[in-house]
Amino acid sequence: MMMNILHNNRKFPRVSVRIKVKCHELFEEGLKHATVAKNMSIEGMCIFLNGFVSISHKLLLEFDIPNTERPVKTIFQVKWMHRIPVGDYYVVGGKFIEMSEESRNLIADYVDNKVRSINGALRKAIHS
Numbered sequence: 067m068m069m070n071i072l073h074n075n076r077k078f079p080r081v082s083v084r085i086k087v088k089c090h091e092l093f094e095e096g097l098k099h100a101t102v103a104k105n106m107s108i109e110g111m112c113i114f115l116n117g118f119v120s121i122s123h124k125l126l127l128e129f130d131i132p133n134t135e136r137p138v139k140t141i142f143q144v145k146w147m148h149r150i151p152v153g154d155y156y157v158v159g160g161k162f163i164e165m166s167e168e169s170r171n172l173i174a175d176y177v178d179n180k181v182r183s184i185n186g187a188l189r190k191a192i193h194s
Contacts, residue, residue: 080107140165
């Protein structure tokens with residue numbers, strides 16, 4: 067699987083991921099969506115959703131960072147979305163607007179490690 071760093075005029079690098087994500091409505095019981103993240107940065111992530119959500123809508127996301135013990139929980143605000151032509155599926159990008167310092171550090175460490183790994187692989191490929 068090829069990993070790449072996506073910048074797209076953002077302050078922080080965004081890395082490709084395949085992380086399972088649980089999406090909950092903020093003030094409702096039960097799971098709204100079980101989905102997968104496409105990419106992530108310290109500020110937000112891109113996920114796939116089965117069903118429409120409006121811009122600025124807020125969801126509670128819960129996901130595991132690989133090789134960590136506690137799940138990350140964050141309030142996620144939808145910033146953009148694109149409908150996928152097949153079915154009622156959407157690619158949704160958003161921003162983490164509230165989370166614990168521990169969760170923020172887990173995400174920062176994970177993204178940083180992926181960026182270092184990619185940069186190391188690029189340097190090795192260039193010099194070989």
